Amino acid sequence: MKIFTKTLLFFISLILLEAVLSISIITNIVEKNYVDNARNELGIEAAIVYENYNSWKRNIWKKLIFLKEDEVILRGVRNYSPFAKRVIMGHLYSTFIRSGIDYVVMRDTEKDLYNILSLGLSTLSLSDVSDFKSSRLHPYIEINRLKDNLAMIGVVRFEKKDGGYIEFFLIKMMNKEFCKHLTLNQSSYAAFFINNDFIFGSFEDAEIKPSISVTGIDTAYGEFYNVEINRSYYNIASQMLENIAVGKNSSPQILYLVTFLSNQPYIERLNLIKKTALYVTLSVAFLTIILSLFFSKNITNPIKALLNAMYNIKNGRYDINVRIEGKNEISKLFEGFNEMAEKLGEDKKMMEKYINEIMILNEYNEKIIHSIHAGIIIVDTDFFIKKVNRFFLTSFGYREKELLGNRIEKLPGELVDDVILKDIKEIVSGKKKSISRIKGSRETKLYEVKLYPLSSTQKNNNPVSGCILVFEDISKKVELEEKIFHAEKLSSLSMLSAGVAHEINNPLGSIMTNVQNLLDDEREESRRISLKYIEQETRRIAKIIQELLTFSSVDPHPSAETDVNEVILQVVGMMKYAMRNHKQIVITSHLAEDLPMAKISSDELKQVVINLMTNSMQAIEKRGEILVKSWQDEDNKMIDIVVQDNGRGIPSKHISKIFDPFFTTKQDGEGTGLGLSIVYGIVKKYGGSITIKSAENKGTLIKVSVPALL
Structure with missing residues (x-):
């Protein structure tokens, strides 16, 4: 067989092999893009579902705050009577009829009487709400069982004028309809789980519900892909909501909000892309075979050499040098390739050097931040926490993952209040270079909060990229200063008291002696009463002087011992x-x-x-x-x-x-x-x-x- 024929057959085989590899690579790229898109879409849909769920909570909070400040309610509870009860129930109906709330329950704690206001088609019986009791003085929201479903219940309490309380319960049923309103995508569904057990959701097909089982729900947020449910595939995101008690004596269990996103559109799209890629690849392969018949000798060999050189560069060999005879476009391509390989080798060495220096510098900075015995938090211009040192985590009982990525407003008001937030805004805006505040914590400790600007590493109009907050415990320092101040004050007062007491004692003794002599000689009763009053007040002065002398005494009894x-x-x-x-x-x-x-x-x-x-x-x-x-x-x-x-x-x-x-x-x-x-x-x-x-x-x-x- 001739060499040209062998070469042609070789190139045909190589082209077919490249066709197979191309299909495989394109399929992998498409699948990777699909995974990324599915993850993004699942995250967005789960965020929407979670936000819609929280919007209901915020809505109920607003209603609770409205009730707490509503004059009709306050006046009716203050002057509570059967007529006032009817006025309150009528006012509640007109207020909440279009609010989305399903039921409003009013309870008189003094008589343990319940009044149920149904705002929808369904109703509640007294047995359904007999366990409703407010457990806190302030308004709150809880999730609980109600009529074989879950319910979001907002609770607020008012104190009556003559004793007892009137409690209001705003109830939103978390049923199938509730789940439907949580989703926006037609191919997505929402459901609630308690631990790993499915409770209810927005699925239309009744046969799907018994087959739903998602294992591994034990984290605050988790994602599961290609989960088969009744011969269909779903991407699933679970979000931990809160602990709820599903019965009177049962222990608290974890409630999850789970978002199901159908995989079927992605599977159909992936199959279409695979078919299209296959058709295109086969067409290109066929065209390449035809062209190879004409250019196999002059083109294939240089390309093969270039391909081998490329594989060498991929494996880390940047000193490769490809040569070809002639002065044509291919030779210029090879010259450019050789120059590129040399430049890549130099750039790689320089990059490795820079990366090593950056890693050393970053490690050094980390050690400095974590070695400082003061709490440090770094936030960006949008108030998101970007860095926190170990001393802060240890001092205030946080874990790093609880803070990083969250807004600083989530910290308790005893550490970060409106004043501190205003100070951060002034720092990041460049209005002030430093600010210092004194704050108290829940352990009655005092902290000095110092704020400094974080310089920006990028060239832009704002030279400040964030704010550094330093929390320094000054409790012992302040306590020591107060003790020193108090001791100095007592010492000065003791010296003054001793001098004043000795100076007053002598004339006071003369006054007492003369008053007693006058009492012995005086026979008129009105004057005797006045003299006795003088004697009484003089004795009180003497008692004060004696207490002053006792206060100023500083001589301890070194050998004193007492049971x-x-x-x-x-x-x-x-x-x-x-x-x-x-x-x-x-x-x-x-x-x-x-x-x-x-x-x-x-x-x-x-x-x-x-x-x-x-x-x-x-x-x-x-x-x-x-x-x-x-x-x-x-x-x-x-x-x-x-x-x-x-x-x-x-x-x-x-x-x-x-x-x-x-x-x-x-x-x-x-x-x-x-x-x-x-x-x-x-x-x-x-x-x-x-x-x-x-x-x-x-x-x-x-x-x-x-x-x-x-």
Whole structure:
């Protein structure tokens, strides 16, 4: 056989092989594009379904807020009566008849009576709603079982004027019709699952429902492709909604919203593309065979050489050099190919160098950010979180995937409120270079929030690409500053009090002596009353002076030791006797056994307990309870004493001033304002500590810690 014939047959075989490979490659590309398109379309449809579901929730929230502020409802509940009930039900009907709400249920908690307002064709019985009860003081929305279906229930409560509550339940049935309105695409369906069990959906074919089973629904969001359901294929997206209780005593289970998108249009389109690709490839192959008869020798061989060179470049060999004789277009093509291969080799080396430097720099920056002992969050100009360091996650109890990609507004208001959001806007707009704020957290910690602009790496009109927020815990710093300030203030007041007390004592003694002499000599009753009043007030001044001297005393008893429980029992007995004919106050003591001796004098400890219990008794109007407890702390270094009452409490604005000398909330004549200051001075004198917790109309708890003798 001639060489030309062999070459021709070789090229024909090669062309046929290329035809097969082309069909395979095109099919793979089409399938890949199909997968990408299917994923995008499924994601968009699932997002639409989820948004439509949430829009119903937002609609119910708006209705709850409307009810909470509606004057007709507020007036009817405040003056609740059978007539007011009819007015409320009529107002509810006119308000919600076109809102999409299926039912409105009103419950009188005082009489446990239910009134059901049906806004559609179906109705509810009292047995269906007998378990409806509001579990919270504020409005909320829950998902629950109702008539073999699920229902979205918005709950709001109003307090009646004469006691009890009126509760309103806005009910939207989550049935087949509800699911139909969640989808927009005609080839998509929506359904609800509890765990892996199908509950209901928008499928028309009744035979499909029993065959639906989607396993693997255990994540917040999941996608499943080419799932066969009754000889049809679907792409499925599941989204975790919330935990619901499907029965009275059943444990909470997870509710999923599942979107089904039919695969049939894609399958038909894919088959059409495959057929078209096959026809085109065969046509091109046939044309190539005809042309090869004429150009096989001069074209095929150079192309083969070029193809081999291309495979070498693909495998990483950029030093390839293809040669061909002649001065034609093919030779110029080969020269250009060789230059391109050389340039690609140089570019690859340079790119590998740059990538390595970028990886090293990125790792270095990551270590710096995560090593800083302050919470750091980086947001872009659209307020989306792009970076968060480990210290922030550890300090505030978040996981990285919970924050990245979400808007910063989702953080609680104690960290990011409207003021911080306004500051971020000013930073990213370039109006300010830095901002600092003080914020408090739910653990009563203080944080200094510093905001800085993040410089943009791109050349555009805005040099700022985001905002850096630094959360620094300054609680201990502020606490230390307050303690130093309070100690300095007490020290200055102690010195002043001692001087004033000594200066006043001498003339006060003269006044007392002269008043007593005048009382002995005076016989007119009206003057004697005035003199006795002077004597009484002089004695009160003397008492204040004595308290000032006690407050200014700083000499501890180094060898003092006291049985804490014995002192508490003495004071409790004395207090019970003192108020036996006055207020109805119950004093209870819970004292730990086998306590060590405390490093404090018994008289001073007795003064501390008396002052604390006296304050508790004065805080109780008529009847109440005082609880006194003692125990040894976990380190066995301190003995803790607690005096707790259920009196009127201390306003929060006064807590920071409660240990200041002469500060009192009592009426004139009931106290000097030195009691707690003296207690504070005695406790601090022995190296102890004192803390206070109080809430208005609930009571006060004061804990005193004194050193234990080991």
